[in-house]
Amino acid sequence: MNGRLRSLGTVLAAPAAALVFALVVGSIALSVVGVNPLFAYSEMLEFSASANSFVSIFNRAVPLYISAIAVAIGFKMLLFNIGVEGQYLLAGLVAAAVGAQLTLWAPLHIVVMLVVAVVVGAVWAGIAGILKTWRGVHEVVSTIMLNFIAFSVVAFLLKNYFRDDPASLNLATKPLPLSGRFPSLNPVLEFFGLEPASGFELRGYLLVAVLLGVLYYILVWRTRFGFDLRASGLNADAALFSGVKPKRMVVLTMLISGGFAGLVGMGQVTGFFYGYTQDFPRFLGFDGIAVALLGRNHPVGMGLGALIIGFLRRSSQILDLRGVPREVTVIIEGVVVLAVVVAYEVVNRRVQAAEVKAAAEATQRPGGVAEAA
Amino acid sequence: MWGSDREPHIAQTHREAPTRVPETEPRTGARSAAPAVELIDVTKVFPGVVANDSVNLLVERGEIHAVVGENGAGKSTLMKILFGMQAPDEGTIRVGGQETGFASPKEAIAAGIGMVHQHFMLADNLTVVENIVLGFEPTRGPRLDFVKARAKITELADVHGLPIDPDVLVETLAVGERQRVEILKVLYRGAEILILDEPTAVLVPQEVEELFRNLHSLRDEGVTIIFISHKLDEVLAIADRITVMRGGKTVATVDPRDVDAHQLAELMVGSELPTPETRESTVTDQVELEVEGVGVRAGERWALRNISFVIRRGEVVGIAGVEGNGQSELIEALIGVRQADEGRIELGGLDITGWGTRERLENGLGIIPEDRHRQALLLSSPLWENAMLGHQSLEPFVDGPWIQREGARERTQTIVDAFDVRTPGVDTLAIALSGGNQQKLIVGREMVSEPRMLIAAHPTRGIDVGAQAAVWEQLRNARALGLAVLLISADLEELIGLSDTLRVIYRGRLVADLDPATVTPEELGSYMTGVRQEVTE
Numbered sequence: 056m057n058g059r060l061r062s063l064g065t066v067l068a069a070p071a072a073a074l075v076f077a078l079v080v081g082s083i084a085l086s087v088v089g090v091n092p093l094f095a096y097s098e099m100l101e102f103s104a105s106a107n108s109f110v111s112i113f114n115r116a117v118p119l120y121i122s123a124i125a126v127a128i129g130f131k132m133l134l135f136n137i138g139v140e141g142q143y144l145l146a147g148l149v150a151a152a153v154g155a156q157l158t159l160w161a162p163l164h165i166v167v168m169l170v171v172a173v174v175v176g177a178v179w180a181g182i183a184g185i186l187k188t189w190r191g192v193h194e195v196v197s198t199i200m201l202n203f204i205a206f207s208v209v210a211f212l213l214k215n216y217f218r219d220d221p222a223s224l225n226l227a228t229k230p231l232p233l234s235g236r237f238p239s240l241n242p243v244l245e246f247f248g249l250e251p252a253s254g255f256e257l258r259g260y261l262l263v264a265v266l267l268g269v270l271y272y273i274l275v276w277r278t279r280f281g282f283d284l285r286a287s288g289l290n291a292d293a294a295l296f297s298g299v300k301p302k303r304m305v306v307l308t309m310l311i312s313g314g315f316a317g318l319v320g321m322g323q324v325t326g327f328f329y330g331y332t333q334d335f336p337r338f339l340g341f342d343g344i345a346v347a348l349l350g351r352n353h354p355v356g357m358g359l360g361a362l363i364i365g366f367l368r369r370s371s372q373i374l375d376l377r378g379v380p381r382e383v384t385v386i387i388e389g390v391v392v393l394a395v396v397v398a399y400e401v402v403n404r405r406v407q408a409a410e411v412k413a414a415a416e417a418t419q420r421p422g423g424v425a426e427a428a
Numbered sequence: 429m430w431g432s433d434r435e436p437h438i439a440q441t442h443r444e445a446p447t448r449v450p451e452t453e454p455r456t457g458a459r460s461a462a463p464a465v466e467l468i469d470v471t472k473v474f475p476g477v478v479a480n481d482s483v484n485l486l487v488e489r490g491e492i493h494a495v496v497g498e499n500g501a502g503k504s505t506l507m508k509i510l511f512g513m514q515a516p517d518e519g520t521i522r523v524g525g526q527e528t529g530f531a532s533p534k535e536a537i538a539a540g541i542g543m544v545h546q547h548f549m550l551a552d553n554l555t556v557v558e559n560i561v562l563g564f565e566p567t568r569g570p571r572l573d574f575v576k577a578r579a580k581i582t583e584l585a586d587v588h589g590l591p592i593d594p595d596v597l598v599e600t601l602a603v604g605e606r607q608r609v610e611i612l613k614v615l616y617r618g619a620e621i622l623i624l625d626e627p628t629a630v631l632v633p634q635e636v637e638e639l640f641r642n643l644h645s646l647r648d649e650g651v652t653i654i655f656i657s658h659k660l661d662e663v664l665a666i667a668d669r670i671t672v673m674r675g676g677k678t679v680a681t682v683d684p685r686d687v688d689a690h691q692l693a694e695l696m697v698g699s700e701l702p703t704p705e706t707r708e709s710t711v712t713d714q715v716e717l718e719v720e721g722v723g724v725r726a727g728e729r730w731a732l733r734n735i736s737f738v739i740r741r742g743e744v745v746g747i748a749g750v751e752g753n754g755q756s757e758l759i760e761a762l763i764g765v766r767q768a769d770e771g772r773i774e775l776g777g778l779d780i781t782g783w784g785t786r787e788r789l790e791n792g793l794g795i796i797p798e799d800r801h802r803q804a805l806l807l808s809s810p811l812w813e814n815a816m817l818g819h820q821s822l823e824p825f826v827d828g829p830w831i832q833r834e835g836a837r838e839r840t841q842t843i844v845d846a847f848d849v850r851t852p853g854v855d856t857l858a859i860a861l862s863g864g865n866q867q868k869l870i871v872g873r874e875m876v877s878e879p880r881m882l883i884a885a886h887p888t889r890g891i892d893v894g895a896q897a898a899v900w901e902q903l904r905n906a907r908a909l910g911l912a913v914l915l916i917s918a919d920l921e922e923l924i925g926l927s928d929t930l931r932v933i934y935r936g937r938l939v940a941d942l943d944p945a946t947v948t949p950e951e952l953g954s955y956m957t958g959v960r961q962e963v964t965e
Contacts (some may be wrong), residue, residue, distance in 0.1 A: 278829050281822045289806040295765050296803045297818040298786030409862035413852045
């Protein structure tokens with residue numbers, strides 16, 4: 056029995072089953088409003104199979120993925136960072152404001168902005184970590200409250216300090232100089248024969264997301280810190296007895312989660328708005344929770360989850376044009392997340408039952424270890 | 429399910445069934461009516477453990493009947509059966525002469541049985557009246573009739589001499605008063621048979637006296653009381669008759685006028701103690717662990733006080749005691765999960781009093797925790813990660829900040845081979861192993877890392893006899909090589925067989941310093957139950 060193959064199978068089987076279930080529910084919803092589900096689904100697929108859609112899906116998936124990682128790091132030790140929303144907005148604004156003031160060698164310019172974003176996100180999340188360890192405030196309560204504070208702080212800073220042109224109706228930071236702009240990956244797409252229309256630019260920030268995914272994996276599964284983190288989530292008492300300092304873990308994890316959260320919106324800052332504007336996308340923090348659940352906190356799983364959500368959001372656009380209520384995709388989105396949570400439970404139980412059986416067989420027969428190997 | 433894991437040892441080791449003291453008539457005189465409660469050959473088996481083995485209990489109407497026994501003797505299981513929380517596998521239960529088989533506590537309550545749990549089940553932010561009527565609210569039309577409820581409660585309180593202000597919030601009450609509310613709650617539901625589970629465990633001495641007065645007046649009103657305890661002096665003071673349980677059996681029912689605490693202690697512990705193996709002492713004169721005046725607070729009281737002892741290289745110091753007398757706090761203070769509130773701890777000559785757990789583990793302290801599932805394992809993780817637990821900052825599991833998967837797997841394989849952990853492989857999830865194999869893995873991971881000092885709490889609890897012997901052998905070998913061991917166990921055979929020195933812990937203090945080669949059951953039993961106290965400083 057190959058452990059890795061088995062765990063990959065588990066990771067994939069559950070979301071696949073959940074997706075099918077969600078499509079069935081979506082079909083029922085479509086049928087109720089008098090639309091042939093097959094028609095709707097084939098329209099969505101067809102629409103998505105274009106270079107433009109490819110770009111759009113990935114651009115949508117990138118911030119969702121980073122947001123999911125930020126949430127997942129907390130989940131790994133049963134710490135619920137509901138405040139990714141406020142953390143990325145505040146971080147995006149401050150990083151954009153700082154970036155606009157700099158003139159540096161291009162890569163360094165971007166790195167400095169990203170570092171600023173990480174620090175701002177970490178500090179904002181760290182407040183919740185300290186409140187929890189110092190005064191026992193539950194992080195769900197404090198991070199939600201910190202979200203509201205962040206929304207107001209962002210509005211206040213943007214209006215009073217970071218606004219580029221007070222005369223203009225457009226509430227935005229000063230545009231980033233060219234050196235602070237992340238190049239697009241469209242040349243690479245063209246190399247592979249994909250030619251998206253103008254306005255569809257695959258943001259180079261995708262590479263940062265991939266890097267963060269790898270970093271997340273290494274941090275959680277390959278380091279001592281990650282072991283302490285996972286042990287705390289799996290069994291807090293056992294972690295304590297193994298020498299983990301729970302308070303230190305809470306603060307550290309909040310800081311790291313917030314650091315990742317700070318990077319959620321930086322793709323848009325450096326690759327689309329070239330600054331922070333009023334139109335900056337919202338709700339990526341909350342969507343990240345759904346993606347983390349969908350991908351079971353697994354770096355690959357969350358990538359697929361982010362792409363699925365990206366696909367549903369992109370392809371819902373065609374439904375409008377075809378006179379189909381696009382809310383159907385929102386239903387599918389919701390159902391798929393719920394179904395995935397249930398499906399993982401079922402799969403997990405099966406895997407554990409199989410393990411118990413295998414171990415029992417090995418135990419009962421003397422020499423069974425050798426036979427089973 | 430927790431109980432089943434916790435109870436095996438006494439149950440397995442002492443199984444002779446002497447009825448040394450003849451049964452006698454109860455002091456208050458048996459009334460003509462059928463006995464209040466009668467259990468005949470009740471047996472309850474949990475996987476791997478016989479919690480109750482042909483238990484017989486006869487409680488007359490209107491008597492205070494104490495059930496005593498060590499932790500794991502089967503008292504709790506017996507009471508759960510009587511209260512309908514668990515179904516017996518065999519046997520007959522008669523309540524008031526009627527054969528019954530309660531499927532739930534609800535049915536037991538309907539039959540007039542009430543239980544006062546050790547941990548109170550009261551809502552702090554409700555008043556006394558509200559707590560008492562909760563679930564049985566008298567109504568007038570759609571509204572609650574608190575006037576009626578208050579009148580009935582006041583009457584109950586007067587009749588039974590349980591004074592209480594019905595309108596104060598429970599959160600303002602002292603522990604003894606809360607207990608009174610619990611008793612009133614049970615009486616309000618019409619109970620004629622009261623089961624009190626370790627009722628004095630949470631009380632201060634004055635409150636105990638108050639409780640005893642209340643219980644006597646309840647008995648005089650005709651209430652039957654079953655009093656579960658392991659404190660012999662209290663039992664002798666309150667009970668009309670005493671049934672002793674040991675190893676899942678009822679070994680005797682005695683009249684408190686005919687026995688003294690020493691005889692009772694011996695009945696509880698058993699008449700024979702295992703004889704320690706004759707062997708050479710490996711105790712050296714190098715001190716490995718020195719504990720001096722350590723105390724741990726638990727709120728107002730001290731859970732642990734004035735603990736001082738020394739363990740030398742090659743020495744095993746055994747701590748005997750009924751569970752809940754400070755053993756957990758001692759373990760936690762030693763490994764640094766909880767900081768001692770006073771005193772100092774030295775390991776290998778270094779003052780580690782202020783150190784964190786990890787620093788202590790890195791400096792050669794090993795720990796086999798009391799509660800395998802709660803404190804020692806990541807059940808849904810593979811064995812190799814479980815083998816790392818507690819050693820995740822040490823080679824070969826890590827190299828600096830990086831986990832060494834290969835090193836960890838190899839080390840785990842070494843443990844699996846050396847300690848005969850039956851498993852398909854090191855990637856198997858810990859939850860898949862049987863309790864015994866899990867325990868062997870835990871013992872193995874500590875022993876293989878060659879600690880200088882091992883704290884072993886119930887190291888062979890729940891594992892089969894063969895594996896037990898193997899673990900004991902490993903401990904003896906390590907001891908011969910200079911390992912210092914603090915052994916905390918409920919298994920007297922283990923304690924006497926392994927220890928060089930035996931200490932007894934009672935109510936957070938070390939009360940005796942005994943030689944395992946010469947100790948008698950009567951001695952051990954009376955120290956463990958607080959009949960004798962010789963505080964050693």
